[in-house]
């Protein structure tokens with residue numbers, strides 16, 4: 001494995017095909033369920049059956065042979081090979097790559113890794129160990145769950161709101177950047193955030209007005 005980087009994908013309207021309806025297929029189907037997920041497998045976990053019944057994903061019960069794969073993956077944004085048959089997963093990977101479709105192989109390398117994902121409001125954190133230790137990715141996610149909290153999500157909302165106001169108030173981008181950073185570094189605004197979003201927003205706007213008045217940003 002070479003150097004990897006995370007990219008963030010808006011799942012809306014994307015077709016994702018998961019081969020394999022076991023525990024791993026279920027976890028991936030759940031992660032991608034904001035897109036159009038189709039799971040193809042001879043058997044499904046109860047969790048997948050339930051998601052199918054609820055209309056969250058589509059299930060297709062059939063046995064998979066490599067010859068059928070090109071026909072199935074047409075129009076897919078991403079293919080996930082998560083059957084318990086490693087040779088079949090490798091075939092699916094090779095076929096998808098030949099067709100120019102992105103593919104993740106749950107039982108071997110494929111150049112596309114599904115990370116451990118932590119979300120808080122608009123914040124998304126993806127974690128990978130380059131395939132070395134998926135358990136460690138999960139461990140890091142669980143550790144970060146106690147660190148990245150609702151206050152961080154609220155600060156994103158606040159920054160978004162202040163950024164919009166600043167665009168009409170301060171013509172210079174560098175100055176806007178400095179002001180936004182001042183808010184991020186202000187302990188009192190952070191403390192206020194955990195009590196009242198509106199109070200914190202007022203304090204942030206006061207800080208900006210004060211800075212602009214004094215000419216010191």
Ligand SMILES: C[C@@]1(CC(=O)O)c2cc3[nH]c(cc4nc(cc5[nH]c(cc(n2)[C@H]1CCC(=O)O)[C@@](C)(CC(=O)O)[C@@H]5CCC(=O)O)C(CC(=O)O)=C4CCC(=O)O)c(CCC(=O)O)c3CC(=O)O
Pocket residue numbers: 027028031104105106107108112113114115116117127128129130131132133134135136137138141
């Ligand atoms: C390469 C990768 C391919 C990919 O799927 O993209 C891959 C491969 C494999 N995983 C295996 C095992 C486990 N996987 C997990 C868990 C997760 N695995 C995920 C991703 C990845 N797994 C990619 C690399 C991620 C990275 O770079 O770190 C996560 C992050 C995302 C997700 O799957 O949704 C999700 C955690 C989600 C969360 O909780 O946050 C656990 C722990 C658990 O289940 O609790 C175990 C058992 C403990 C252990 O082995 O560490 C095995 C079987 C090995 C064997 O046979 O022994 C293989 C195959 C192999 O290694 O050949």
Ligand SMILES: NC(=O)C1=CN([C@@H]2O[C@H](COP(=O)(O)OP(=O)(O)OC[C@H]3O[C@@H](n4cnc5c(N)ncnc54)[C@H](O)[C@@H]3O)[C@@H](O)[C@H]2O)C=CC1
Pocket residue numbers: 019020021022023024025040041042043044045062063064065082083084085086088105106107134
């Ligand atoms: N990437 C990851 O995060 C992880 C990967 N793994 C590996 O992933 C693989 C899958 O794990 P599980 O979901 O727990 O296995 P599982 O045995 O519970 O599920 C596999 C599914 O694939 C289906 N399947 C297999 N061959 C098929 C075929 N030819 N046609 C149609 N359906 C077929 C089975 O019916 C079953 O529903 C295992 O090899 C495991 O070692 C395991 C843990 C985590």
